[in-house]
Amino acid sequence: MPLPKRKFSKARTRKRRANHYLRVPHFARCAKCEQPILPHTICPNCGFYSGRLRAVVLEKEPG
Numbered sequence: 001m002p003l004p005k006r007k008f009s010k011a012r013t014r015k016r017r018a019n020h021y022l023r024v025p026h027f028a029r030c031a032k033c034e035q036p037i038l039p040h041t042i043c044p045n046c047g048f049y050s051g052r053l054r055a056v057v058l059e060k061e062p063g
């Protein structure tokens with residue numbers, strides 16, 4: 001009986017593996033303090049989102 005050489009083609013395997021690499025997460029800059037922040041999140045440094053104060057950032061305890 002003839003047998004197929006392989007179950008999946010090289011192209012199909014490589015297309016699947018093309019998504020295996022790790023991506024660097026995208027980030028935006030806070031409009032107020034210019035810290036790098038994740039998009040669509042309140043700035044963890046100053047608490048601003050969309051140009052307004054949305055959350056009060058508590059001081060980190062030393063140590």
Ligand SMILES: [Zn+2]
Binds near residue numbers: 032034035046047048
């Ligand atoms: Zn900020």
